[in-house]
Amino acid sequence: MLALIRASHPGPTVVVTAMGSALAAGVGRGAGGTLLAGAAVLSGQLSIGWSNDWIDRRRDQAIGRADKPLAAGPGTPDGTGEGLAPRTVARxxxxxxxxxxxxSLANGLAAGLVHLAAVAxxxxxxxxxxxxxxxxxxxxxxxxxxxxxxxxxxxGHPWPAAxxxxxxxxxxxGAHFANVIPDLPxxxxxxxxxLPQxxxxxxxxxxxxxxxxxxxVVIALGPGGHAGAPAVAGLAAVVLALGGGLAAARGNLRRAAFAVTVAVAVIDVAMFAAQGARLV
Incomplete structure (x- = not known):
C-alpha cells in the first residue's frame, strides 16, 4: 500500500487537490461542494500520477530511480519493485x-466536462x-x-475571470519547468x-x-488591477524566496533553484486560494 501511494506522485497530488479545494471554499461552494470538488480533483490526480509511473516504468528502471516503486527493488522480469507489480499500478x-x-459530473455537467478535459x-x-x-x-x-x-x-454556472x-x-x-530541474540529466x-530539457x-x-x-503578478493584480494586503504580502514573499535562493545558490545551484521554484509555487497557490471570492 505504501508503495502504491508513492507511485501516485503524492506531493503534486496533495498540492493540486488542496488548491482545488481551497478555491472551491473561497468561491462559496459550501462544505458539500468543496468536498465534492476535492474528491473529483483527487481522483483525477491519482489517475495521472499512477499512469505516469506505469507508462515510464521501463525508463525509470533503466536509470535505477530508487524513488520510483516500479523501478526499485530486485528488478524482476515483470518489473516488480517493492512487491508492487505494474498491473497493480495500471489497475x-x-x-x-x-x-x-x-x-466530476456530480459537480454539474459543464463543470464535469471541463474537469475531465483537464484530466485528459x-x-x-x-x-x-x-x-x-x-x-x-x-x-x-x-x-x-x-x-x-x-x-x-x-x-448559474459562471465562467471564471480571464x-x-x-x-x-x-x-x-511554471510547475512543469520546476519539476523537471532535478531530473534533467x-x-x-x-x-x-x-521543452525544459x-x-x-x-x-x-x-x-x-x-x-x-x-x-x-497576475494573481496579485488581476482582480481589479490593484493588490490588496494579502497580495502585497505574497509578492514580498516571492521576492524574499528568490533573493534567498540566489544567496544559497553558491553551494548547489540545481538544488537551490528547485527549492526556490517550489517555494514560489506554494506561495502562488496560497495567493490564488486567498483570491477565491474574486474568481468570478
Missing amino acids: AAFVALAACVPL CGWLYNLRLKATAASPLPFAAAFGLLPAFITLGLP WAMAAGALLGM DDLALGVRG RLGATGARVGAAVLLVAAS
Whole structure:
C-alpha cells in the first residue's frame, strides 16, 4: 500500500487537490461542494500520477530511480519493485479514472466536462507530449481549466475571470519547468526532450522563475488591477524566496533553484486560494 501511494506522485497530488479545494471554499461552494470538488480533483490526480509511473516504468528502471516503486527493488522480469507489480499500478490508474467521471459530473455537467478535459490533458502528457517541445501545453490547459471547473459548479454556472485562467496556466507551466530541474540529466540520458530539457539546465531554471513570478503578478493584480494586503504580502514573499535562493545558490545551484521554484509555487497557490471570492 505504501508503495502504491508513492507511485501516485503524492506531493503534486496533495498540492493540486488542496488548491482545488481551497478555491472551491473561497468561491462559496459550501462544505458539500468543496468536498465534492476535492474528491473529483483527487481522483483525477491519482489517475495521472499512477499512469505516469506505469507508462515510464521501463525508463525509470533503466536509470535505477530508487524513488520510483516500479523501478526499485530486485528488478524482476515483470518489473516488480517493492512487491508492487505494474498491473497493480495500471489497475489503480484506471479505477481512479473511472471514479473521476461520476465525481466530476456530480459537480454539474459543464463543470464535469471541463474537469475531465483537464484530466485528459494530464494523460496526454504522460502518453505522448512529455518528450516533445509541446510539453508545457497540457499543464497550461489543465491548470487553466481548474478555476473554470470550480466556478462552473456554482449556481448559474459562471465562467471564471480571464485573469484566473491565465494565472492557472502560468502556474501550471511554471510547475512543469520546476519539476523537471532535478531530473534533467536523467531525462536527457533517456531521450526525454520536453521543452525544459531542450532549453537546458539554465533555461529550465530561468523559465520556471519567469513563469512563476508572472503567475504571482497576475494573481496579485488581476482582480481589479490593484493588490490588496494579502497580495502585497505574497509578492514580498516571492521576492524574499528568490533573493534567498540566489544567496544559497553558491553551494548547489540545481538544488537551490528547485527549492526556490517550489517555494514560489506554494506561495502562488496560497495567493490564488486567498483570491477565491474574486474568481468570478
